[in-house]
Amino acid sequence: MACVAELGGLPSVAEELEKLGGRMMAVCTDPPERSKKVVEKRNLNFPVLSDPDGDTIRAYGLLHEGAGPEGSDVAIPAHVLVGQDGKILWRRKSQRVQDRLAPEQIIESVRAAIGSS
Amino acid sequence: MNHQEQTVAPETHATKSGPSPWPPAIIGLLAVIAGPFAYTMLMDVPWVLSSGAPAFALMALGVALSFVALQRRAKLGTILIAGLNSLLLAVFAIGFFFLAALPASAQFGGLESAPEFSLVDETGTEVRLAAARADGPVLLVFYRGFW
Numbered sequence: 296m297a298c299v300a301e302l303g304g305l306p307s308v309a310e311e312l313e314k315l316g317g318r319m320m321a322v323c324t325d326p327p328e329r330s331k332k333v334v335e336k337r338n339l340n341f342p343v344l345s346d347p348d349g350d351t352i353r354a355y356g357l358l359h360e361g362a363g364p365e366g367s368d369v370a371i372p373a374h375v376l377v378g379q380d381g382k383i384l385w386r387r388k389s390q391r392v393q394d395r396l397a398p399e400q401i402i403e404s405v406r407a408a409i410g411s412s
Numbered sequence: 413m414n415h416q417e418q419t420v421a422p423e424t425h426a427t428k429s430g431p432s433p434w435p436p437a438i439i440g441l442l443a444v445i446a447g448p449f450a451y452t453m454l455m456d457v458p459w460v461l462s463s464g465a466p467a468f469a470l471m472a473l474g475v476a477l478s479f480v481a482l483q484r485r486a487k488l489g490t491i492l493i494a495g496l497n498s499l500l501l502a503v504f505a506i507g508f509f510f511l512a513a514l515p516a517s518a519q520f521g522g523l524e525s526a527p528e529f530s531l532v533d534e535t536g537t538e539v540r541l542a543a544a545r546a547d548g549p550v551l552l553v554f555y556r557g558f559w
Contacts, residue, residue: 334534377550
């Protein structure tokens with residue numbers, strides 16, 4: 296519950312990002328079937344990518360091993376803005392489980408990062 | 413004799429009456445219990461989720477009230493409630509700040525370029541970062557999943 300609380304406010308971020316010529320994608324270790332339910336239930340307007348082995352999440356240094364249900368691995372909540380050349384324009388990682396940015400703060404940071412790149 | 417009674421009487425009077433400790437004690441206990449409930453109910457609000465402010469405010473108010481009660485009359489009940497309230501606030505704070513701490517990641521902070529990937533989305537469609545970012549900036553939102 297708390298884990299997806301954040302996703303609820305994100306459609307506005309996705310919309311804003313589209314206006315800026317970009318797009319948004321969520322990444323988690325859930326299988327696609329579970330993400331599909333979340334997307335439908337929460338009316339998400341962005342794709343939720345599935346990384347069940349956590350390989351991609353690990354490559355970003357964001358795998359929290361054993362922190363999920365039954366000792367499974369989950370991603371540490373974080374935002375990464377990737378530029379067209381693949382460079383990271385902005386990043387932000389949660390310090391605590393409940394530590395999340397408000398959609399307006401994300402939009403503000405993304406705008407600033409895209410504007411200065 | 414008469415004189416002695418008169419000096420003793422006001423003292424017992426003062427301890428027995430005066431404002432009752434129970435309203436602040438009971439309201440204080442309820443406020444402390446309501447704190448975490450208010451938190452779980454308001455979790456969808458980002459600043460509530462991040463700061464825990466409503467829970468801490470309610471719980472601090474509850475602890476303060478229970479100490480008002482304790483000051484009015486230090487009885488077993490008021491002592492227990494003040495102790496319990498303090499304990500609940502401490503447990504919540506420890507859970508909030510320490511147990512929920514996420515590991516630091518030097519690797520994440522040190523990344524210059526975004527590691528490439530190819531993953532399937534919720535519809536089974538393959539998504540490649542290289543292809544997606546070619547059209548414009550991509551915001552990746554890592555989250556803990558639905559559980």
